Each structure stands twice: as structure tokens, then as C-alpha cells.
Amino acid sequence: MLLITLNRPNANAIECSTSQELYEAFLSFEEDAELRVAILTGSGQRFFSAGWDLKAAADGEAIDADHGPGGFAGLTEYFSRTKPVIAAVNGMAVGGGFELALACDLIVAAEHAKFFLPEVQIGITPDSGGVFRLPRRVPHAIAMELMLTGRSLVAPEAEQWGLVNRVVAADRLLEEAWELAERICAGAPLAQRAIKELVGGGEALDVEDAFRLQRSGALPHYSRMLKSMDAQEGANAFAEGRPPVWKGY
Known part of the structure; x- marks a missing residue:
């Protein structure tokens, strides 16, 4: 910080x-x-x-x-x-x-x-x-x-x-x-960047168009988050009953 x-x-x-x-x-x-x-x-x-x-x-x-x-x-x-x-x-x-x-x-x-x-x-x-x-x-x-x-x-x-x-x-x-x-x-850094990207990109759109943008592949931070090790780590940590360890990739 x-x-x-x-x-x-x-x-x-x-x-x-x-x-x-x-x-x-x-x-x-x-x-x-x-x-x-x-x-x-x-x-x-x-x-x-x-x-x-x-x-x-x-x-x-x-x-x-x-x-x-x-x-x-x-x-x-x-x-x-x-x-x-x-x-x-x-x-x-x-x-x-x-x-x-x-x-x-x-x-x-x-x-x-x-x-x-x-x-x-x-x-x-x-x-x-x-x-x-x-x-x-x-x-x-x-x-x-x-x-x-x-x-x-x-x-x-x-x-x-x-x-x-x-x-x-x-x-x-x-x-x-x-x-x-x-x-x-305490949250996942890639997910937080994706949130900022989605909020910024979708703010001026109606919900339907915002979903189109989300699915378009045009949002690099969202796409990176989906394919990241951190996305899998969250599920693994939940299943194993432990705090997640975020790597940022």
C-alpha cells in the first residue's frame, strides 16, 4: 500500500x-x-x-x-x-x-x-x-x-x-x-483490475450491451483474469478450507 x-x-x-x-x-x-x-x-x-x-x-x-x-x-x-x-x-x-x-x-x-x-x-x-x-x-x-x-x-x-x-x-x-x-x-488483484475495467467500460451502456462488451474479448484485464492461476486458486482454496494465496497471474 x-x-x-x-x-x-x-x-x-x-x-x-x-x-x-x-x-x-x-x-x-x-x-x-x-x-x-x-x-x-x-x-x-x-x-x-x-x-x-x-x-x-x-x-x-x-x-x-x-x-x-x-x-x-x-x-x-x-x-x-x-x-x-x-x-x-x-x-x-x-x-x-x-x-x-x-x-x-x-x-x-x-x-x-x-x-x-x-x-x-x-x-x-x-x-x-x-x-x-x-x-x-x-x-x-x-x-x-x-x-x-x-x-x-x-x-x-x-x-x-x-x-x-x-x-x-x-x-x-x-x-x-x-x-x-x-x-x-485481501482480494485477488487480477479480479480487482477486471472489476475496474468492467465498471469503466460498462458504465455508459445498458445491461445488454455491457454483457456484449464483457463477452467480446475486448477487455484485456477481464480476459487475463479468466485464464489466470488465481481464478483456479480461489476455487481450490475454498474446496480445501484455507485462505487463498494470490499470485497475480
């Missing part, structure tokens, strides 16, 4: 160079065969991330500046990754900070965490994934309200709408994230 901490006092705001550094961290995680799960958090307890660094913008960084191959924050457009990332939201997730959390697979939030997309109040849109991901994660009307008004979503309400997996006391945030990561690591 890998812990990635965004540490840019005082608000963990993100500009181009930070986006590129984060992408390199996520890329290294993806390419390291020994690492199964990454946890992303912010330093301090006030901000997970304030999003786009408006000071950098005032100094001339363009609104459409190149943030690198992973998009804003190194993750919002990193579509080819195959391993799960948990956001441990330790405070306010504002604008691009909220979009960064949405780009993760799971979210654990501190009790005092808040999520909001205030872009409309400064004349722009949440176009680092917020407009696409938020309506898929919460009811349409709630997503539209949050984006059109910029109001904040407190952690208990975020949990109510199914946006976050856990809400915990601030002093237990990383402990809870690690426990969730350990539970993920």
Missing part, C-alpha cells in the same frame, strides 16, 4: 507542476507490482485541497493550462489506471480538490470534511471531471444544485447520498483508510 500526501501549505492548492508531480506518483504506483492500493490525503486538518491555485492563476497560469498526462491533479484524466485509489479527505475539498476526490475509487471522510464546487461563483465551470462524475455519484438534482449554487456538502450529507464510503473522527481518518485498503488487498 502507498500513502500519497498533498502538502502545499496553507490550502494544498494545485497548479501545473503539482499536477505533474502527482501524476508521476500515481504512475509509479501503477507500475509497481508490489503495490496494490494507494491512499491520497492532504496535509493538516483544514484542507484536503482547495483545488486550482488561484495565486498561480493571478500570476499568469492559464485556465486551460497543460496539467500533464493525468489532467488536473494528476488523476482526473488518468483513465488507464487499473489499481484502486482511496481518498482520505481530511478537511475541505474545494473545486478541483472535490474533483480530485471524485476521481478516486473510494472516499473516507473526516467528520468535519466539506465538499463543494464553487466555480460558478468565480465565472468558470467544474470541468476537471466534476460535471461528469458528480451526477453519476449522487442524484441528478443534488448534483445540479451543488454545481449551480456552489453550496457545500458536509460529510454526513455526503454519506447520506452515497458519495463517501465512511465518515469517521479526524483522528481515525488514516486508520480507517488503511483498514479499507487492507480489506482490498
Whole structure:
């Protein structure tokens, strides 16, 4: 497991160079065969991330500046990754900070965490994934309200709408994230990559077309999982009454 901490006092705001550094961290995680799960958090307890660094913008960084191959924050457009990332939201997730959390697979939030997309109040849109991901994660009307008004979503309400997996006391945030990561690591790695591939590929399809995609042979991680030793190991371990030993092949 890998812990990635965004540490840019005082608000963990993100500009181009930070986006590129984060992408390199996520890329290294993806390419390291020994690492199964990454946890992303912010330093301090006030901000997970304030999003786009408006000071950098005032100094001339363009609104459409190149943030690198992973998009804003190194993750919002990193579509080819195959391993799960948990956001441990330790405070306010504002604008691009909220979009960064949405780009993760799971979210654990501190009790005092808040999520909001205030872009409309400064004349722009949440176009680092917020407009696409938020309506898929919460009811349409709630997503539209949050984006059109910029109001904040407190952690208990975020949990109510199914946006976050856990809400915990601030002093237990990383402990809870690690426990969730350990539970993920107990599963078969190839099966988990196949799940991410199937979910991503089938998300925009109806169920019938999603099954066609699954059976098409066009999903390499799913096909690899079906033919893997791990797929047989699961059945063997069950029959023998022992925990499975995953090999990743």
C-alpha cells in the first residue's frame, strides 16, 4: 500500500507542476507490482485541497493550462489506471480538490470534511471531471444544485447520498483508510483490475450491451483474469478450507 500526501501549505492548492508531480506518483504506483492500493490525503486538518491555485492563476497560469498526462491533479484524466485509489479527505475539498476526490475509487471522510464546487461563483465551470462524475455519484438534482449554487456538502450529507464510503473522527481518518485498503488487498488483484475495467467500460451502456462488451474479448484485464492461476486458486482454496494465496497471474 502507498500513502500519497498533498502538502502545499496553507490550502494544498494545485497548479501545473503539482499536477505533474502527482501524476508521476500515481504512475509509479501503477507500475509497481508490489503495490496494490494507494491512499491520497492532504496535509493538516483544514484542507484536503482547495483545488486550482488561484495565486498561480493571478500570476499568469492559464485556465486551460497543460496539467500533464493525468489532467488536473494528476488523476482526473488518468483513465488507464487499473489499481484502486482511496481518498482520505481530511478537511475541505474545494473545486478541483472535490474533483480530485471524485476521481478516486473510494472516499473516507473526516467528520468535519466539506465538499463543494464553487466555480460558478468565480465565472468558470467544474470541468476537471466534476460535471461528469458528480451526477453519476449522487442524484441528478443534488448534483445540479451543488454545481449551480456552489453550496457545500458536509460529510454526513455526503454519506447520506452515497458519495463517501465512511465518515469517521479526524483522528481515525488514516486508520480507517488503511483498514479499507487492507480489506482490498485481501482480494485477488487480477479480479480487482477486471472489476475496474468492467465498471469503466460498462458504465455508459445498458445491461445488454455491457454483457456484449464483457463477452467480446475486448477487455484485456477481464480476459487475463479468466485464464489466470488465481481464478483456479480461489476455487481450490475454498474446496480445501484455507485462505487463498494470490499470485497475480
